[in-house]
Amino acid sequence: MSVMSIGKIVEQALQDGYLTPGMEAEVGRVCDHASELSIEEYMALDRLMGALLTGEVVAVPRKQFINVMEELVLTEAIARVAEIEATSESSLDVGDIAAYALNRLPPLYATTEEGATYQRQRAQDELQELIAQQVGEAISRNIARSNSGTVLTKTTGNELLSQVSALLQAYAPSYEQKA
Template identity: 75%
Template sequence: MSIAQIVEQALQDGYLTPVMEAEVGRICDNASELSIEEYMALDKLMGALLTGEVVAIPRKQFINVMEELVLTEAIARIAEIEATSESSLDVGDIVAYALNRLPPLYATTEEGASFQRETAQAQMKELISQQVNEAIGRYLDRPDFFPERQALSKSTGNEVERQLTALLKTYAPKFEQNDNDP
């Protein structure tokens, strides 16, 4: 999507979503110089944001309380294990495994989050502990078959190009693009 298309969509909807905002940022970061049309579209968007014609939606209007509970449990268990052994565990892998096996507990207010937290601690403490323990067990028993795997990180814009290049090098090592090719 171009900046002009994003701005038109935002004006039509009355909202600038985080995805739209990120796309505008990506385009601006990757362009060495913006065109006059792109500057005009950005100016139009700024005016609409300032007048309230377009409202920017905050990045996160809700939280998953289960993430907080699982992370707290996982960190406590991992600290115990790492203190008594030579093992080094990846918190992200363990938390993701456990969260994929537990129900989400979303809240949009502090009161809702407190309610979800209290309810989960009263009714799901054992289940959370069980899933974190299972995640740790799976993590410790996993084979080391993908040592080159990369953790998720913020996209810098060139990620897709780098991944595609690496993929092509792996699966088409003898292919060379010729400048004379169509």
């Protein structure tokens, strides 16, 4: 969402009947970055508060649903990574592995616990092999990347700076910082 004025956001919320998390965040950003709000902005915020209190505008919760695929992939990734790390010197990034696999798998959204149970069962019946395959591919890529020496290890200050510098030189040799 591009930067909008509080007035425009309130106008949109009143028109739609909903205040989305994005709109709410934008109002927060405007309020945080303004040294002081104008009378119009205060009036718009007052109008929004009134509309929220009467139910004319409904605030949409940040997360009304869950993606069951996230928990299935994380469970698979954690189990496989723990196995690998227990039998080798490899240190793998579960977050990177899960993100890689999730980007290659269908989402399985649910809004209720019953829906989540249904999606879990469906995934076990139809998608377990695909989940295992994508997590396996993600692990292979993670290991290959860490073996090629292009992974930043947990370090401090100057060590991290020299690692980033080496990476930039390797991947962007013609890059020059403009003053």
